[in-house]
Amino acid sequence: MTNSKIQNLKSVVILGGGAWGKALAKLAAINGNQVHLWSRSDCQPLEKVLEDKNAQVILSAISMKGVRDVASRVQGLPLSPQTIFVTATKGLEPHTTYTPSQIWQAAFPDHPVVVLSGPNLSQEIAQELPAATVVASKNTNAAQTVQIVFSSSRFRVYTNPDPVGVELGGTLKNVIAIAAGVCDGLHLGTNAKAALVTRGLTEMVRIGQSLGAKTETFYGLSGLGDLLATCNSPLSRNYQVGYQLANGKTLQGVMANLPGTAEGVNTCRVLMEIAQQQGIAIPITEQVYQLLEGEVTPRLALDKLMLRDIKPEFDNFPTEQIW
Numbered sequence: 001m002t003n004s005k006i007q008n009l010k011s012v013v014i015l016g017g018g019a020w021g022k023a024l025a026k027l028a029a030i031n032g033n034q035v036h037l038w039s040r041s042d043c044q045p046l047e048k049v050l051e052d053k054n055a056q057v058i059l060s061a062i063s064m065k066g067v068r069d070v071a072s073r074v075q076g077l078p079l080s081p082q083t084i085f086v087t088a089t090k091g092l093e094p095h096t097t098y099t100p101s102q103i104w105q106a107a108f109p110d111h112p113v114v115v116l117s118g119p120n121l122s123q124e125i126a127q128e129l130p131a132a133t134v135v136a137s138k139n140t141n142a143a144q145t146v147q148i149v150f151s152s153s154r155f156r157v158y159t160n161p162d163p164v165g166v167e168l169g170g171t172l173k174n175v176i177a178i179a180a181g182v183c184d185g186l187h188l189g190t191n192a193k194a195a196l197v198t199r200g201l202t203e204m205v206r207i208g209q210s211l212g213a214k215t216e217t218f219y220g221l222s223g224l225g226d227l228l229a230t231c232n233s234p235l236s237r238n239y240q241v242g243y244q245l246a247n248g249k250t251l252q253g254v255m256a257n258l259p260g261t262a263e264g265v266n267t268c269r270v271l272m273e274i275a276q277q278q279g280i281a282i283p284i285t286e287q288v289y290q291l292l293e294g295e296v297t298p299r300l301a302l303d304k305l306m307l308r309d310i311k312p313e314f315d316n317f318p319t320e321q322i323w
């Protein structure tokens with residue numbers, strides 16, 4: 001290893017020993033970084049791990065429901081002022097509607113916070129199949145540091161200056177992935193799937209714009225890229241939720257047997273709150289919500305989407321005078 005590479009090696013603590021935390025820990029370790037993967041079953045308490053490891057990078061791969069608790073536990077601990085926080089969670093907090101990076105930034109206002117998100121099905125990454133992702137932050141140096149920590153010949157990492165957009169891309173697509181699973185579960189065909197995913201992206205952009213994200217970001221890896229991966233793979237837990245609901249299972253039954261977290265179920269509820277408060281049209285998300293609540297069957301949800309009022313494809317398309 002060259003001297004400059006050795007200087008770039010970091011002490012990294014990964015919080016959350018689930019599928020994604022494990023895959024990210026492996027990626028950082030391959031590059032020679034010192035990595036400690038902490039989970040609640042760790043024999044050492046979180047406080048001791050962070051004290052001993054003097055972490056330069058703390059990455060959270062915790063499910064949405066645990067983020068605030070863990071952030072509060074870390075808050076009281078003595079950290080180097082340079083410590084970079086990275087969040088890889090794809091969810092929204094109920095009621096506050098905060099993104100995970102907003103929770104981490106509020107807990108650590110003087111530290112850089114970086115979002116890591118992209119088309120990254122953890123099982124494929126664990127098998128060392130090639131993949132790409134995005135690290136986004138208002139702090140360019142912090143994003144570049146995290147880029148070096150995780151980049152390898154199997155994992156290509158891009159930087160992006162729009163953390164809100166990158167984070168929302170990964171979060172919002174989970175709801176569309178549930179709808180895509182329903183579409184495949186009902187055998188509706190390739191045309192239907194293409195229409196669903198494309199109109200799903202339109203909904204993601206609408207919500208993203210209202211929350212301050214840049215539209216272009218949704219056409220990159222963390223938006224369209226992750227939408228394509230998650231809507232087309234049975235490895236996606238969110239897709240599995242939709243697929244199994246379409247095959248007659250109950251939500252309770254699906255969730256009880258799911259290998260890990262499907263954030264789209266809770267995200268969908270939070271999105272309905274945001275859309276109602278801000279008057280945003282999200283018809284696909286609304287049907288996913290009603291399906292999850294047991295208010296419609298998959299077939300009725302399809303009919304309700306197909307029979308909406310007819311309308312122009314784009315909200316504010318500039319009309320060109322050609323005569």
Ligand SMILES: NC(=O)C1=CN([C@@H]2O[C@H](COP(=O)(O)OP(=O)(O)OC[C@H]3O[C@@H](n4cnc5c(N)ncnc54)[C@H](OP(=O)(O)O)[C@@H]3O)[C@@H](O)[C@H]2O)C=CC1
Binds near residue numbers: 038063064066
């Ligand atoms: N798997 C994937 O392909 C990808 C997942 N993600 C996102 O990463 C996040 C984690 O996903 P994944 O690892 O797959 O999920 P898993 O279900 O495999 O793991 C959940 C993780 O969250 C932690 N956790 C859950 N509840 C709490 C809590 N109350 N307090 C503290 N920790 C808690 C668990 O901790 P513990 O280890 O202590 O049990 C575990 O590490 C999700 O937001 C997901 O959307 C993003 C990209 C890819």
Ligand SMILES: O=C(CO)COP(=O)(O)O
Binds near residue numbers: 122170226236239
């Ligand atoms: O976010 C993911 C892939 O990028 C993982 O998707 P699931 O959470 O649906 O498995």
